[in-house]
Amino acid sequence: MAQATDISRAYADQFARLRATLPGAKDPKLSALREGALARFAKAGVPTPRLEDWKYTRLGALLDGAFEPSSPVVNGIGEDAIDALSPALAGGPRLVFVNGLLRADLCCLDGLPAGMRVESLGAAPADLAEALADRDADALWSLNGALARDGAIVTVAKDAGEGDPLHIVHLARPGAGGEASHTRHMIRIEPGAAATVVESFFGPDGAAYWSNAACLIRVGRDARLRHFRRQQEGAAGLHRTAVRVELDAGAAYESFGLFLGGAIGRDEISVRFAGEGASCTLDGIYLGRGTQHLDCTTRVFHAVPRCTSHETYRGVLDDKAHGVFQGLIRVEKQAQKTDAHMLSKTLLLSDRAAVDAKPELEILADDVQCSHGATTGDLDPASLFFLRSRGLPEARARAMLVEAFITQMVEGIGPDAVRADFTAAASAWSAGGLGGGMTGGRA
Amino acid sequence: MLEIKNLHVTVGGKEILHGINLSLDEGQVHAVMGPNGSGKSTLAYVLAGRDGYEVTRGEIVFDGKDLNAMTPEERAHAGVFLAFQYPVEIPGVSGLNFLKSALNEVRKGRGESELDAVEFLKLMRERVSELKMDEALLKRPVNVGFSGGEKKRNEILQMSLLEPRLAVLDETDSGLDIDALRIVAEGVNSLRSPKRAMLVITHYQRLLSYIVPDKVHILAGGKIIAEGGKELALELEEKGYAMFGVTDEAA
Ligand SMILES: Nc1ncnc2c1ncn2[C@@H]1O[C@H](COP(=O)(O)OP(=O)(O)O)[C@@H](O)[C@H]1O
Numbered sequence: 001m002a003q004a005t006d007i008s009r010a011y012a013d014q015f016a017r018l019r020a021t022l023p024g025a026k027d028p029k030l031s032a033l034r035e036g037a038l039a040r041f042a043k044a045g046v047p048t049p050r051l052e053d054w055k056y057t058r059l060g061a062l063l064d065g066a067f068e069p070s071s072p073v074v075n076g077i078g079e080d081a082i083d084a085l086s087p088a089l090a091g092g093p094r095l096v097f098v099n100g101l102l103r104a105d106l107c108c109l110d111g112l113p114a115g116m117r118v119e120s121l122g123a124a125p126a127d128l129a130e131a132l133a134d135r136d137a138d139a140l141w142s143l144n145g146a147l148a149r150d151g152a153i154v155t156v157a158k159d160a161g162e163g164d165p166l167h168i169v170h171l172a173r174p175g176a177g178g179e180a181s182h183t184r185h186m187i188r189i190e191p192g193a194a195a196t197v198v199e200s201f202f203g204p205d206g207a208a209y210w211s212n213a214a215c216l217i218r219v220g221r222d223a224r225l226r227h228f229r230r231q232q233e234g235a236a237g238l239h240r241t242a243v244r245v246e247l248d249a250g251a252a253y254e255s256f257g258l259f260l261g262g263a264i265g266r267d268e269i270s271v272r273f274a275g276e277g278a279s280c281t282l283d284g285i286y287l288g289r290g291t292q293h294l295d296c297t298t299r300v301f302h303a304v305p306r307c308t309s310h311e312t313y314r315g316v317l318d319d320k321a322h323g324v325f326q327g328l329i330r331v332e333k334q335a336q337k338t339d340a341h342m343l344s345k346t347l348l349l350s351d352r353a354a355v356d357a358k359p360e361l362e363i364l365a366d367d368v369q370c371s372h373g374a375t376t377g378d379l380d381p382a383s384l385f386f387l388r389s390r391g392l393p394e395a396r397a398r399a400m401l402v403e404a405f406i407t408q409m410v411e412g413i414g415p416d417a418v419r420a421d422f423t424a425a426a427s428a429w430s431a432g433g434l435g436g437g438m439t440g441g442r443a
Numbered sequence: 444m445l446e447i448k449n450l451h452v453t454v455g456g457k458e459i460l461h462g463i464n465l466s467l468d469e470g471q472v473h474a475v476m477g478p479n480g481s482g483k484s485t486l487a488y489v490l491a492g493r494d495g496y497e498v499t500r501g502e503i504v505f506d507g508k509d510l511n512a513m514t515p516e517e518r519a520h521a522g523v524f525l526a527f528q529y530p531v532e533i534p535g536v537s538g539l540n541f542l543k544s545a546l547n548e549v550r551k552g553r554g555e556s557e558l559d560a561v562e563f564l565k566l567m568r569e570r571v572s573e574l575k576m577d578e579a580l581l582k583r584p585v586n587v588g589f590s591g592g593e594k595k596r597n598e599i600l601q602m603s604l605l606e607p608r609l610a611v612l613d614e615t616d617s618g619l620d621i622d623a624l625r626i627v628a629e630g631v632n633s634l635r636s637p638k639r640a641m642l643v644i645t646h647y648q649r650l651l652s653y654i655v656p657d658k659v660h661i662l663a664g665g666k667i668i669a670e671g672g673k674e675l676a677l678e679l680e681e682k683g684y685a686m687f688g689v690t691d692e693a694a
C-alpha cells in the first residue's frame with residue numbers, strides 16, 4: 001500500500017495538469033470550488049476499512065496508487081456496439097460517455113421527451129456551481145468534483161409528462177490500465193414533472209480501471225423520477241457510484257440497481273427528504289461470482305414528517321464472492337409519521353461466499369412505522385426437493401430457483417424497455433455469463 | 444413393482460418408521476391410512492427421496508432397482524411421483540415454464556423426445572380442462588396465490604402430465620370440498636391403468652369411496668398394524684382408530 005500522502009500528491013499533480021481544460025476553468029469561483037474539493041480529498045484520502053462506513057470494503061488498487069485520467073478514445077466504437085450492449089433500449093434517447101467524456105457522435109437525442117433538456121457539463125456554465133456542489137461529501141465525491149471533466153445535466157421542465165427513458169451509457173476503454181474517469185451528472189426534475197433515467201456502466205475485461213461516477217438529483221414538488229442503474233463493468237474494473245437525492249414535498253423517487261460487474265463495486269445512494277409527503281423506493285440486486293466484491297450502501301434521511309421510504313435489496317453470491325449491504329435510516333425528531341422499511345435477502349450459493357449486512361435504524365421520532373430485516377442463506381430445501389421430485393436435475397433445479405429469486409425483483413420494473421434490458425442482463429448472468437459487458441481492449 | 448421390506452427410517456436422529464413391509468403390484472391401488480403423526484408423510488418422502496429421511500434398515504425395491512440409491516430426479520425419471528400433502532409455492536417460476544421443464548426432463552429421462560412449445564401447450568390444455576382447472580392459474584408462479592384446492596389440483600395435473608408408473612398421493616383429499624374431491628378423484632381414476640400403481644395416503648375413508656382401493660394398510664406409530672380389503676376402511680370409518688387401540692387427536 002502506497003502512502004496516502006503520495007496518492008494525494010499524485011491526484012494534486014493531475015489536477016494541476018488538467019485544471020485549465022476542466023469545465024468552468026475560467027471562472028474563479030468554480031476554480032475555488034474545485035480546489036476546495038481537492039483539498040478535502042487530500043485531507044481524507046482514499047477511504048480505507050478503518051472508516052466505519054468502509055469497514056467491509058477495501059478499495060484494492062485504489063489504495064496502491066493514483067489512477068491516471070483516462071485518455072479520450074476517438075476510434076473503434078460505433079453506434080452498433082452501443083446498441084448491442086442494451087438492445088432493448090437501443091433507438092431511444094441516449095447519451096454516451098466513453099472514458100468519462102461525452103461522445104456526441106454516439107448520442108441520440110431524437111426521441112428526447114418533451115420538456116427534457118440535456119447538456120454536457122462543459123456547455124452549462126450557469127449550472128456548474130450547483131452540479132459541482134461538495135457539501136457533506138466523502139473523499140471520493142470530492143475527488144470526482146475536483147477532476148470531473150464531463151457529465152450530463154438533465155433538466156425536466158415543470159409539469160412535463162413522462163416520456164421514454166433517457167439512457168446514459170458509461171463505457172470504459174482503458175489503455176494499459178490504472179485509468180480513471182470521474183463523471184459528474186446532475187438531474188433536476190422540476191415541480192409536477194416526471195421522467196425516467198437509466199444509467200449503464202460497461203467496460204472490457206482485462207486491464208484494471210476505475211469508474212468514479214457521481215450523480216446529484218433533485219426532484220421537485222410533486223415530481224417523479226424513476227432511476228435505474230446497471231453496473232456491468234469489466235472483470236478487473238473498479239466501480240464507485242454515488243447518487244445523492246433530495247426530494248421536495250410530495251416528490252417520488254424510485255431507484256433500481258442491478259450490480260453484476262467489476263472486481264470491486266460500491267454503489268452508494270443517499271436520499272434526503274426536504275419536504276413533507278415525499279416517498280422513495282430503493283431496490284437493488286447484486287450478483288457476484290469468482291472473487292467479486294459488491295457493496296450496496298444506502299442512507300435515507302427523514303428530516304421532515306410524513307415521508308415514506310421502502311428498500312429491498314437482494315444478493316446472489318457464488319464462489320468466493322463477497323457482498324455488502326449497508327442501509328442507514330435516520331429519522332429526525334420532527335419527522336413524525338415516517339414510514340420506513342428495509343429488507344435485505346442474500347442467497348449464498350457456495351460455502352466460501354459471504355455477505356455483510358448492516359442495517360442501521362436511528363429513530364428519534366416516536367410516531368413512526370419503521371422496520372428492517374435481513375436474511376441470508378441457501379436455497380429453500382423444500383422447493384429444491386419439489387423440483388427434483390418432478391424430474392429436474394439438481395443443477396437445473398438450483399438454477400431455476402436462483403433465477404426465480406432474481407426474477408422476483410426484476411419483474412417489478414415499470415418501464416417495459418428497462419425491464420427487458422435488466423431481465424436480459426440478469427438472465428445472462430444466471431446462465432453463467434460473467435459481468436463483463438464488452439470484451440477486447442481499446443481499438 | 445414396489446417392494447418395501449422391513450423399512451426403518453430415521454428423521455432428525457429419531458426413528459419414525461419401524462419396519463414397514465408393503466408390496467404393490469402393477470395395476471393396483473393401495474390405501475395407507477393412519478392417524479396424524481403415524482408416519483404417512485415420512486413414508487411418502489422416503490419413497491420420493493427427500494434429504495434427511497434416512498433409511499437405516501431394510502430396502503425399497505422398485506422395478507427391480509434399489510430406490511434408496513437413487514436421487515429424487517432419478518426416481519422421477521424411473522416413474523415415481525409424489526403428490527405433496529403441502530404443495531410448495533415457488534415465487535418467480537411460472538407454472539407453465541415449470542410444467543414444461545418437468546415434463547421434458549422426465550421424457551428425456553425415459554428416453555423419449557422432448558415436446559416443443561406447441562405440442563406441450565396442446566397436451567397441457569387437454570389435461571387442464573379434464574381437471575376443470577383455470578388455465579390462467581398456470582401463468583402465475585407455481586402455486587402462488589392458489590387456494591388449497593387449486594394447489595391439490597395442480598399436483599394432480601402434474602401427475603397426469605408426467606404419467607408416472609408409481610403415484611404416491613399424500614392426503615390429496617385434505618382441504619378439498621366435495622366437488623373438488625370428486626374432480627380430483629376422477630382425475631386419479633382416469634389415470635388408473637394396468638401399467639401403473641398408486642399408493643393413496645389418507646386420513647379419512649371419504650376419498651376411498653371415490654378411489655376404491657385394492658388393499659388397505661393401517662399405519663400407526665410407524666408400523667403397519669392392520670391390512671385388509673376396502674371394507675377395512677369402512678370399518679375404520681365407523682369405529683375409529685380406537686378399534687386398533689390407537690388414539691387419533693384429529694379424529
Ligand atoms: N423433520 C422432522 N424431524 C423430526 N421429527 C419429524 C420430522 N418430520 C416429522 N417428524 C415426526 O415424525 C412423525 C411422523 O410424521 P409424519 O410422517 O408427518 O406423519 P403423518 O403424515 O402420518 O401425519 C411425527 O411424530 C412427526 O412429529
Ligand SMILES: [Mg+2]
Nearest residue numbers: 483484528614
Ligand atoms: Mg402427513
